[in-house]
Amino acid sequence: MKCKSFRWYLQNVYPESQMPLDYYYLGEVRNAETQNCLDTLGRKSGENLGMSYCHGLGGNQVFAYTKRQQIMSDDNCLDAANRDGPVKLVRCHGMGGNQAWVFDVQEGTIKHINTGQCLQKPDARDVSQPLLRSCEIGSLGQQWIMKSKFKWQASHD
Template identity: 35%
Template sequence: MDIWGGENLEMSFRIWQCGGSLEIVTCSHVGHVFRKATPYSFPGGTGQVINKNNRRLAEVWMDDFKDFFYIISPGVMRVDYGDVSSRKDLREALKCKPFAWYLENIYPDSQIPRRYYSLGEIRNVETNQCVDNMGRKENEKVGFFNCHGMGGNQVFSYTADKEIRTDDLCLDVSRLNGPVVMLKCHHMKGNQLFEYNAEKHTFLHIITQSCLTISRLEDGSYGPTVEHCNKSPKQAWDLHNYTRQQRLTLLHVNSNQCLDMPSEEDKMVPTLRDCNDSRAQQWLLRNMTLSA
């Protein structure tokens, strides 16, 4: 990494995933005094250096979960991050744990859903505008704005639990024609349960048996609500990179390891690794028939 930026995360990922630990000493205090001006230069600008560093740490340590970072901060994808093969080789040699392990064991409160069908913008077919959290907080209405393709407030995940999430908040609606608000995801289904139909491009709100739509709300504003399903294009939604094909994990019984994507050294041969619930270990079996 160059200068600074991203090293705080990289150190945490590297230490935890490779067998170490970071602890906060009881009653400790840390101070950080910034200079008026840095004594060094940032080649290409501060943003360029920080984006490069962040891209490198994502490529080396975050496995498939790097997609979340790239969707939220698409500008990072435009930087040249150089060659990270030696860092990946070191991670492999040290038998460092996958990022899924880090999320499950070190940061279980992470807002990243483990299983999801889509990640990115939710675009209305009629208006060509996107659902947007508008930077609002819990118990406030979700918004609606021109799609800008810059991630941020327009990044939503549709999860395997049939929730529409933005960070740790889920879209929630309690009654027909009521406003769609953002509440803490409770994983108890109910008002937060939406069934997406990929053929019709509709979200069915299970409790009210109504469809997510764009309409005039009771307070006179214009935004998402649920109404009786009527095949209107206002009730049609396109999800970014939506997929709902059934993925399977293939367990090698003798070694108790999972079939994983090929290594950098031999890109034609799948490998066996410790099972980690990542997408690198998920496989589609086509035309499969199971017989007794």
């Protein structure tokens, strides 16, 4: 049928889209212990990342883990300027630094490269605020599930 790929669509029909073309994963980011998901909660650039019940409807819970080691939602990336956070949503700059993260598939951890800290479930004080804490091997609160349900991942032509 000579159908074009989603990548072609993004490059040729909708080039102004903030959708990253090169990513490892696109979908919800679920905590293994709480079963809650990262969520922008509709917040803007400069505001804190949130977490809430995984609703499976996409929207504010869709994140891309890109080949530039960003975790992004629309044009904002997870960003941490300090060792213990907070983790904020900041306009993606593509330069790594405070916005560089590594997802370890085996361990399930999301590590902030600059600080060496791991993304962790919120504590009881603020259940909507994920934390940055020292990595603890095997800690369920620091394990994240990224399993893509999207079938239209932008593939290379």
